[in-house]
Amino acid sequence: MQPAPRASQVDGLTSLSFPLHCTAKHGEPVLATRLSELSTIQVLVIEAGEDLMKDARVIIPALAPTLTGTSADWATQTSSQLTFSQSQASLRGRQLFHPLGRTLGGSSALNSHTFTPTSKANVDAWASLGNDGWDWESFSKSIDNSYTLAKSPWKTEARGPLQLSVADEETRWPQVWREAISKLGYPVSGNPFSGQFQGALVTPESIDPDTKERSFAGSAYLSLAQSRQNLTIWTQASVDKVLFNKPIDQGDPVATGVQITRDGKTEVVRARKEVIISAGALHSPKILELSGIGDATLLRSLGIDVIVDNPHVGENLQNHPICSVTFQVSPQDGFQTIDSLVRQDPDTLASAMEAYGKDRTGPFARSGIDLMAQLPLPNLEGPKGSRELDLVLHDPKYEDRDLGKTTTAFAEAHRSFVNSILASPTGRSAEYITCPGYAVYGPDGKMTAIPPGTERYFSAAVFLSLPLSRGSVHITSSGLDIDPKYFSHPLDAEMLARHVQQLETIMNTDPFPKHLKLDGVRNPVVPPPGSLSDLDNARAFVLSSTAAAHHFTGACSMMPRETGGVVDAQLRVYGCRNLRVRDASIILIIPGASPQATVYGVAEHGARIIKSAL
Structure with missing residues (x-):
């Protein structure tokens, strides 16, 4: 230097x-x-x-x-x-x-x-x-x-x-993910760099393909x-x-x-x-x-x-508000998870480090969260779906209640753009992310500790792609006042609740039920299986459990x-x-x-x- x-x-x-x-x-x-x-x-x-x-x-x-x-x-x-x-x-x-x-x-x-x-x-x-x-x-x-x-x-x-x-x-999870998304009528191929992508994919990652280093x-x-x-x-x-x-x-x-x-x-x-x-x-x-x-x-x-x-x-x-759900995995070959690695099992750690040191393979060579999907608001098909969405987008209770310092011109332009995405059957209004292991945001926004034992898990999360809520960050006499005002715009909670319902639908779509214990243990804040099919329950879950991506x-x-x-x-x-x-x-x-x-x-x-x- x-x-x-x-x-x-x-x-x-x-x-x-x-x-x-x-x-x-x-x-x-x-x-x-x-x-x-x-x-x-x-x-x-x-x-x-x-x-x-x-x-x-x-x-x-x-x-x-x-x-x-x-x-x-x-x-x-x-x-x-x-x-x-x-x-x-x-x-x-x-x-x-x-x-x-x-x-x-x-x-x-x-x-x-x-x-x-x-x-x-x-x-x-x-x-x-x-x-x-x-x-x-x-x-x-x-x-x-x-x-x-x-x-x-x-x-x-x-x-x-x-x-x-x-x-x-290296595992069979990508195949299961694509099959479930496909059965719901969404694409499972396409170019994520096109600007028009919608559907499921194994996403590119910032990992060197030769050295397997960040x-x-x-x-x-x-x-x-x-x-x-x-x-x-x-x-x-x-x-x-x-x-x-x-x-x-x-x-x-x-x-x-x-x-x-x-x-x-x-x-x-x-x-x-x-x-x-x-x-x-x-x-x-x-x-x-x-x-x-x-x-x-x-x-x-x-x-x-x-x-x-x-x-x-x-x-x-x-920022993107995010909700996550974890499912127990049925014991089957070919469906590995990272749970023993997260639990810091000595044999698993030693094996993973040996594989990475020897030929840059194994769980240390990848992030494990590269299965994702970008999907539109669900249930828009047909005249009934269009009418329901139209009612929601124009319902006075979903109007911006507090502009704060946001100008009317920007608030209107912001809402108009988001509405156009929500109303489009090809619009991307949420991103779905999975992890073959226990990975859950807690009520404080931190990742929660994996339960003890030997159970294996598969986690799925969804974040709202285009929230309308706008917060602020300002200096104070003692530091920073960070107030994101998540869900200050009421439409955000409504849209995320509907995507949470779709997340549960994905996990209940073949072939996932063959590989998950859908009635098994979940992360503590998730309501019982089947409860999220009720929109009121989904709304309550969103308001009580939402964390936020670091975006x-x-x-x-x-x-x-x-x-x-x-x-x-x-x-x-x-x-x-x-x-x-x-x-x-x-x-x-x-x-x-x-x-x-x-x-x-x-x-x-x-x-x-x-x-x-x-």
């Missing part, structure tokens, strides 16, 4: 504190790699966490969960004083844990590997809200710039640094750039705030650098050209507010000088300022100069799939925009 350049030499300054899991804030190495391709500029990356790129817990795919709760995890929680409407009484005060990556490479070093792009309709909805150049035709090319899938069952010309693979079918932003991108003379990386250095000068002509304030804390000391780093924040959906708005960009009333109450008064900073926070987006949304935006389509922060945000926080409508692929697309797309301006 080269010595740090003098302040006057730093052209592009990327300040990061990367928040985990599928949240996938991994734009830091992508941006650093792409900007440092320009030999005429100097790039400095500031990362709050350590460099763990050679750590076995990062490298070995199955060890992804082991960094949760360590120094590589911000380990955030939602606010203790959640404010829900009366219909959400079961969620009142329930804090949810949200791991967030704090290491070089961010969440891409800890997430669950799934690499599935969102839909064409989803991305085109971004463009329709005033973001020229962010349509599917343009954006899909940026996704293609990020990955290579050499042994692909689908046609793709992508040749990017990230190495993807599709797991070999491929992530750090290893894939920085390996190309670390030797460059114009790139410097500082780890274990936290960004306190962005610094500004106010021009003599009283124009917009100009970002001139950042104040950081490193080795317990405060330092100032000056940027010759731009400061670029890429700290994720929770920490990017935090840095803006600490720098004086946000709601003036909030900033003044905390003694922060107001640089730009924009009440939309920290707003429009979105935060928004909070620095990219759209016109009058509509609720924080940055424009060039990622420039409104009201000042030389400052951009480029990460998942700019995504104004959450991706309708696990967001890793989409965030890599944002990273590549943003890098191209910024490079063209330097």
Whole structure:
């Protein structure tokens, strides 16, 4: 690594504190790699966490969960004083844990590997809200710039640094999954990179097909750039705030650098050209507010000088609510689970490690959660289904009751887009995920411990792809106030309840009943078998058991300022100069799939925009 350049030499300054899991804030190495391709500029990356790129817990795919709760995890929680409407009484005060990556490479070093792009309709909805150049035709090319899938069952010309693979079918679960989905009338083949995909598949994962090691932003991108003379990386250095000068002509304030804390000391780093924040959906708005960009009333109450008064900073926070159900597995050959591995059975661990060390095979070489489906709202067939959906979508009780700081223009556009997906028989309104083992989110948002004994399990979960609920994240005198406001929009709970019913239908569709004990032990919060066929029971289950995926987006949304935006389509922060945000926080409508692929697309797309301006 080269010595740090003098302040006057730093052209592009990327300040990061990367928040985990599928949240996938991994734009830091992508941006650093792409900007440092320009030999005429100097790039400095500031990362709050350590460099763990050679750590076995990062490298070995199955060890992804082991960094949760360590120094590589911000380990955030939602606010203790959640404010829900009366219909959400079961969620009142329930804090949810949200791991967030704090290491070089961010969440891409800890997430669950799934690499599935969102839909064409989803991305085109971004463009329709005033973001020229962010349509599917343009954006899909940026996704293609990020990955290579050499042994692909689908046609793709992508040749990017990230190495993807599709797991070999070592068990019989993929066959059972496809057969059940097919019998319900959904496709079981198709290209997930087409923008039009619907149905079931074994999803691509960010695992190198040759080495069977995690491929992530750090290893894939920085390996190309670390030797460059114009790139410097500082780890274990936290960004306190962005610094500004106010021009003599009283124009917009100009970002001139950042104040950081490193080795317990405060330092100032000056940027010759731009400061670029890429700290994720929770920490990017935090840095803006600490720098004086946000709601003036909030900033003044905390003694922060107001640089730009924009009440939309920290707003429009979105995430995927998720429900999970676990079933006992019948004793049959060919239907392995990971339960003995999770229970840390010594013989199982030794065998798994031997297989991985010898020829990169066995359970350590894969995540185990690569069976998924993206499906529409169920029971829309025929005139009766259409009439029922029409009644639900236009029922006053499912209207947005509290816009908060959301503008009417954005709320109406958001609802119109989601309605169009819900009403379409080919729309993807939920993602279904499975795991051959006991994998359940508890009421606190953490994974629950596997029951003792020798029973084996198969788990299935479903998350709502396009929730309408919008929360917020803001600084306080003692930290961060994270209030996602799950189910604050009443349509979300209704739609997720119907998808939970479909989840149970899938698991009761042949051939699953031959391989599961459907009347056996389930995770404790699930009602008795058959109960979820009653919609009221499904609604109650959703409200009492929902956790959340680690997929935060928004909070620095990219759209016109009058509509609720924080940055424009060039990622420039409104009201000042030389400052951009480029990460998942700019995504104004959450991706309708696990967001890793989409965030890599944002990273590549943003890098191209910024490079063209330097």
